[in-house]
Amino acid sequence: MAARAEDLLPVEYFHMVFTLPAEIARIAYWNKRSVYGLLFKASAQTVLTIAADPKRMDARVGMTSVLHTWGSALTHHPHIHMIVPGGGLSPSGNRWVACKPGFFLHVRVLSRLFRRLFIEGLLALHRSGELVFFGDLAELSEPQAFTTYLAPLRKIEWVVVAPEARLRHDAKPPFGGPEAVIAYLSRYTHRVAISNSRLISADANTVAFRWKDYRVKSGGKRAVMRLSTSEFIRRFLIHVLPDRFHRIRHYGLLASSGRKANIAKVRALLGVQIAEQNSNPPVTNAIPLTLREPCPGCGGQMRIIETFLRGQKPQSRAPPRKVAA
Template identity: 65%
Template sequence: MRRPKLEVADIFRAHGPAYRQKHAGHLNLPQLKVMSAIEACRTAALGGHVAACTKCDHQHIAYNSCRNRHCPKCQGAASRDWMQARVEDLLPVEYFHAVFTLPTQIADIAFQNKAAVYGLLFKASAQTLLTIAADPKHLGARIGMTSVLHTWGSAMTHHPHAHVIVPGGGLSPDGARWIACRPGFFLPVKVLSRLFRRLFLEGLARLHKAGKLTFFGDLSELADPDMFAAHLAPLRKVNWVVYAKPPFGGPEAVLAYLSRYTHRVAISNHRLISADAGTVTFRWKDYRIKRGDRMKVMRLPISEFIRRFLIHVLPSGFHRIRHTGFMANGIRRDKIEKIRHLIGTVPRPDQTTGEDRRSDSDERDPRQTCPKCGGEMRVIETFTRGQTPKSRAPPWDAAA
């Protein structure tokens, strides 16, 4: 993949110091760490190595990546490793995709209580699917799922929602049979929406009662229990958005989807168009348009662009990919093996897709071949932070 002409790192390097100075005291430690990591990514500040071609005289310097999970350039390798592990979990069944979205009034609370409310989003959406699937009136089975948190819309605004990938069926209550869902249909969306609304609001009320929510600014009055209850009351009467997408074309399509979504960040470098002293221009998709070209161009002041990027920095230690039911960590391998036995299939060792090796990130392949002759590149020197390589080779350029 060719290196983009403009990167988030370029914007942060040029305007990050001024932004930090202007907003001193208003940025939390995870946000400051993300800015510093992105600014230093693939620069001499992180060290690197010198590679030489085994066939010709070409040499180049490759600087280390920051490996921060919010860096647009560093998700490719993490995504590939994660996806390779998921190949072993695929079942030869239909897969479904559900999206659970928080109303705007809740999203505002989530913005001030990320770990608590995002965690509740994971818990409520998973419990909704597990409960309805276990009901004999619907599927009557114990299911499994993989959930991925996204907190942004295409314009980088705050839009928390969970993408949930679910195999089309589950284990019978006694674990002796595989119960498949109806072809092309998993669970009724309206039933999911109502239960999700109830479970989430009940969970949010418990968090408030336990003193685990904080409020400031325009939401400060919600610290009062009566005001908080009044704020939530209208939300009990409106429909919450639970969207069930058409089933995937097969297990391979699931991998293709996950390779694009699991390690995505708020904006990829390839969506950036230009940046000057005051404005950043980028492409975004307007989902309000039902027909025609959804791709639009947005221009934001530099400070607003940086602000929108940073509001999606997750709390330290917060997991944005989670597995539940028979897909839960610790039991997944045994359950998958049992399900394959019940279905009467064996895993395919070559179950990969062409797309699972690509992503929206700009992570380069560590096995880079020589740009001059195509020969194998080998590391001949390494250097750490603060060191200068002995070689006079030029820095590695993906566009070369």
């Protein structure tokens, strides 16, 4: 979180959500790496393209995207939570272009471009043989059947939730300042499909947990769901991501390759004074912090022996690794 705090700007932030239709989620179930990757790419490209339109903001924006794959009942519900600063750099790069207070981009415009970009990307994945199909979807291996399956999805409105509180009852309110962004990231970026606080009971046969039915429009209906233990495990494992798949990604001004320079430029344009940080953090005699997780090698307790800022070189050295004969 400290690294992300360094990247925040003193502007309004917006929370957007891009959701896949259930018909696409069925394809994603068997093709997580390809379809989730496309979800990241299409949603980011949607915002970058519309924000850069001279009729909209005419600005180069940035965003942090977080993948969630679950609904409240642990069902498969892939969607992207996107955190976007309220503005961007002008095409010339010498001016900060702020969006209207409390409003970022039109939901309907976002939804339709997202739909087109995603379907085009999905067809490209199919042509390149990167999708697999099983069970009642096996026939979609044929190009014509796949095209026919996608045809109705070109006509429906895809769910994109953005801060248009005056127009939509389900709109996400603007985040406000950077502090709210940090609070969100600390709560949600590394969460799993269900937290311990929602669990009520569990035994060899049944697991009970709290859930919220979002189909009920008046704030959602809270209830208790009871599943067989095997079904609970099945639903939980749906949300295990492919090996080395990154569920948090940054795009545009916040892309890793140019983030540091872009943020420095924006801060200069906004006239923000950044306090210099001490490159040598003070040494304290506090009791070393310990980690809850045991050492994977010996099972003993692990202690934090040093902390250092991003970009600093650690002073401590790891013990030599034993090489098997």
